[in-house]
Amino acid sequence: MSNVIVFCEHQNGNLKKGALELLSAARGSGLPVSALVIGPGANELAKQAFQFGATKAFTCESKDFAAYNSELYASVVERAIKNSGASILLASSSMLARDLFPRLAARVGGGLVSDCTELAFAGGAPRVRKPLYSGKCTAGVEFKGSGLKIILMRPNQLPVANPDSGKTGEIVPLDVAPMDLKTLVKEVVRGASEKLDxxxxxxxxxxxxxxxxxxxxxxxxxxxxxxxxxxxxxxxxxxxxxxxxxxxxxxxxxxxxxxxxxxxxxxxxxxxxxxxxxxxxxxxxxxxxxxxxxxxxxxxxxxxxxxxxxxxxxxxxxxxx
Ligand SMILES: Cc1cc2nc3c(=O)[nH]c(=O)nc-3n(C[C@H](O)[C@H](O)[C@H](O)COP(=O)(O)OP(=O)(O)OC[C@H]3O[C@@H](n4cnc5c(N)ncnc54)[C@H](O)[C@@H]3O)c2cc1C
Missing domain, CATH: 3.40.50.1220 (TPP-binding domain)
Structure with missing residues (x-):
């Protein structure tokens, strides 16, 4: 049976709205749902994921993950996929995701559709639509084969379900072995004028x-x-x-x-x-x-x-x- 993992981005101690939309959609699919939260505070953030439908959360709390690094993140996401046995991965079509997931797709031999605006599940299989040619038309896309199906959804496209504050789940911490990184992010400076992405x-x-x-x-x-x-x-x-x-x-x-x-x-x-x-x-x-x-x-x-x-x-x- 298919199972879904939702890559949850977060900001200022909260899961981003895009992540809540994806968790809600995943819960609506009727498939088992897990979450993946990376960075300091991940275990605390996992509790929010449980309220929106995840029953299990893979977390990586290490401060090494405070700043995004594609090599590090790809390793931890790959590990979460192996541990969870997920066949479908949902993430917001953010700058980070558009950098990370093509690398992951190549690593695991998966299929990737980015910038989707519609998501539905038919018999456990995801179907998506995405705009083409600057929105002049849209394409319906299905996945072929049995590899990991990676779907990057534009935020603000799906409804957010009401949270169930009583719900908890299992937290599975992930460790990533030290690796020789080719690049190291030293500092991230946020644009002062941008209050919310x-x-x-x-x-x-x-x-x-x-x-x-x-x-x-x-x-x-x-x-x-x-x-x-x-x-x-x-x-x-x-x-x-x-x-x-x-x-x-x-x-x-x-x-x-x-x-x-x-x-x-x-x-x-x-x-x-x-x-x-x-x-x-x-x-x-x-x-x-x-x-x-x-x-x-x-x-x-x-x-x-x-x-x-x-x-x-x-x-x-x-x-x-
Ligand atoms: C490959 C490519 C990619 C591009 N990507 C983007 C993109 O991502 N985003 C983007 O925005 N553009 C993009 N552009 C540029 C785009 O073509 C336009 O040049 C740009 O959007 C124009 O910006 P504007 O509307 O602010 O300026 P203008 O076209 O100069 O329009 C200014 C408007 O302000 C109005 N105005 C002037 N004074 C007043 C006033 N006092 N009160 C009320 N109205 C007033 C005018 O009537 C006018 O309609 C791209 C272009 C190319 C070639």
């Missing part, structure tokens, strides 16, 4: 060249603070050096699918749309009524962002704070 954010306020200069991003940060949103950006402003690349939404940036995406002073070039048309509600603010972003927007505000954004911030503050 864009790919996981429920609300995003994104700014484009219409903001005119770097300092005007403050307007978006104020609106984002009131809404509890994360700030994103178009490539034009990233290329201008106003904000870091980690904030870029689009074909060569991040693919996001929040409940609400507010595009401010963004024209809606095809490469930007490729990263955000999965958003549930899109609000566009642009002074040009012909801007292509309005073709994708659920609600459009034609106006000067320097007038519209402060009014929105003020009105939302009245209601929300």
């Amino acid at each position: 864009l790919t996981e954010a429920n609300i995003i306020v994104s700014g484009g060249r219409g903001l005119k200069e770097k300092e005007n991003f403050k307007l978006l940060e104020e609106l984002a603070d009131v809404l509890g949103a994360t700030v994103g950006a178009s490539r034009a402003v990233v290329d201008s050096g106003w904000v870091p690349h980690g904030m870029q939404v689009g074909q060569t940036g991040k693919t996001v699918a929040p409940t609400l995406y507010i595009a401010v002073g963004i024209s809606g070039a095809i490469q930007h749309l490729a990263g955000m048309t999965g958003s549930k509600v899109i609000v566009a603010i642009n002074k040009d009524p012909e801007a292509p972003i309005f073709q994708k927007a659920t609600y459009g505000i034609v106006g000067d962002l320097f007038e519209v954004v402060p009014v929105l911030t003020k009105e939302f503050r009245k209601v929300l704070q």
